[in-house]
Amino acid sequence: DIVMTQSPDSLAVSLGERATINCKSSQSVLYDSNNENYLAWYQQKAGQPPKLLIYWASTREFGVPDRFSGSGSGTDFTLTISTLQAEDVAVYYCQQYYSIPLTFGGGTKVEIK
């Protein structure tokens, strides 16, 4: 299984400031034949199902604000919230869909400082 490790477990950021979440996979999720990273990011607010934010490591899902961005390749990835808004308080998960079983990171809780 590919193990996904997120850091930090939690972070508190002031409104309007940048939040950065890291995700590392135990093996590369870059598929050579199409040069795509099989990596997604989800946001889960309290009491709600997860919501897809980013796929292919850096492609924003339709309707997701452009303050959310994804970067990285191979085994190291980052989700950045450029200017934190109150509605961004949530737990964020990375997930690899490169191989079965698909696996999630442990989650990063983002709060307002």
Added chain:
Amino acid sequence: EVQLVQSGPEVKKPGEPLKISCQGFGDTFAKYWIAWVRQMPGKGLEWMGIIYPSDSDTKYSPSFQGQVTISADKSSGTAYLQWSSLKASDTAMYFCARPGGRSSIYYGMDVWGQGTTVTVSS
């Protein structure tokens, strides 16, 4: 717009069987894979397995193989997750979700059900 609607909360005793459902509306249900994801209380997300309703091809996480059964009825547009004998450790929220690529497992999951809470207690 596609939606996945899950069955309601369940309270069961250890040893009882259970089958929960996930019904798709608004799109070609049978042509997309449907996954099940577990979230234990206060914990993260765990991918359990996935089914292709068109031919019932099913793949399980090793962690859940033999512990649950995933099935689907393409005529009713419904996927199922079932247990033959529940344990207290099965207490969790269970989500169904759809990878966004038609006929492919290997996409981010862009449609989620609202979740079904399963509580197993004596």
